[in-house]
Amino acid sequence: MKDASVSICPVPEEQRPVNEYQELTESWFFSWGTLDWPQYLTKLAWVWAWSCSISGPLAAASFAPAKYPAQFALCGAAGAGFILGLALLRLYLGWFYVRSRLWNPTVVYEESGWYDCQSWPKTPEVLLQDQLIVNYQLEPILKRLRQTFYGLISLLVAGGLIWNCL
Template identity: 35%
Template sequence: MFLLKYFMFSKKINCPVPFDQQPLNEYFLLKESFLFSWSVSHKNTFISGLFVLFIVLFFLFAIFISIFISVSNFSKFLLLNLLFSNLFIFVLFIRLYLGWSYVVKRLMSSTVFYEESGWYDGQVWIKTSDYLIQDRLVGIYQVMPCIVRIKYSCLSIFFNCLLIYLFVSIF
């Protein structure tokens, strides 16, 4: 695994794209970052991390609501707390989705736009068949399942937010 990762994470000789802007290296950098590594972890780790995040946010927003918002009854306090926690997690999932969709778009594309030294001198490189096959395989089998997981999680959290908002408006 280390040798394969070293080979894929090395600078390509016949690729004019700078190292940090190569789509496969962008994938590896994103996969190693703190927030995005959690989204590609095993299913049980993902769910337990989501649960821990929700519990931490629930207590933080409980403190926030009790300090800054005056709530008349406990049920409304609880529902507002659930709503704020779910909204924060929803925004987090939107960020995860946008990051992974950018990477998969660059992996699946047959051309790569890159900047040599600044925003004013961008170039377009057409991938060779080897790079194209390798990038598309990584995009399809590594990134797309993660995007599907994030989409379904985001949709379920969105519907939770709608349901909680309806309950808040009733009480």
Template identity: 40%
Template sequence: MLSKKSNCPVPFDQQPLNEYLLLKESFLFSWSVSSKNSFIFGFLLLFIVLFVFFSIFLAVFNNVSNFSQFFLLNLLFSNTIVLCLFVRLYLGWSYIVKRLMSATVFYEESGWYDGQVWIKTSDYLIQDRLVGCYQVIPFMLRIKYSCLSIFFTFLLFIYLVLYFE
């Protein structure tokens, strides 16, 4: 349900609410706004798939004789990819929430050289800020806490790899 308002000079695909709706429908970002159980299941499934992939990769291309080092390297590589994914999710949603919460919208009519700024009317501002506060920020907090937990496990894996070396 994309919104087209007649009194808004911003092009349709650059309006913050429409950017939010389009991002919410994309594959990667729709996973981040799904239910909590679906989010956790998808995260664990992704981690297991990456773990199996890196297990095969390390078994074929690396002669690691110590199983604990092999296991920890595998966890480290899998965790790195998942951490990068969560950083990408957080950066995408933070861009959208910045545009939703801002009182002005920077937009380009036909190219990079003719940027303009539109000051939102009170109706647009209230609607965008409500969407930002109650629909986007809770998912950003979920992603932020997930990213922090992955980062701390990443540090733990680095410590363990260095300890067992």
């Protein structure tokens, strides 16, 4: 039997924050944040490797690989890192949006279009459930994405320092 507070919720099913969260966990791209560390890093390594196929020729146009191999490698890796950073940013923003929808005590929704915005104050039970999801499910995902950003930035800074030594 469904909880009475959920059944009186006027928010359409697809706009309920808990359903948006579930949708992200089941999506192809956003589910990467829920994977174990080795699987997660493997996905990111694939993005970086495919990004090298874009940034490599651009780096080769600037630095001939035979004449400047270190500059070519650093420039290609930095370009691939930039594309990886964009993918990570998209992951972070998607999860952060759902986090803010779950954490907020009111749900803003649209009944039939963008012009009829409504809001529904969450019941204490729904708010508690949503905040538990944020604390125990979303915060670890967002923490992992922040750590990945810090690692990527560290690698880019290290590449810049190596570049200055060349």
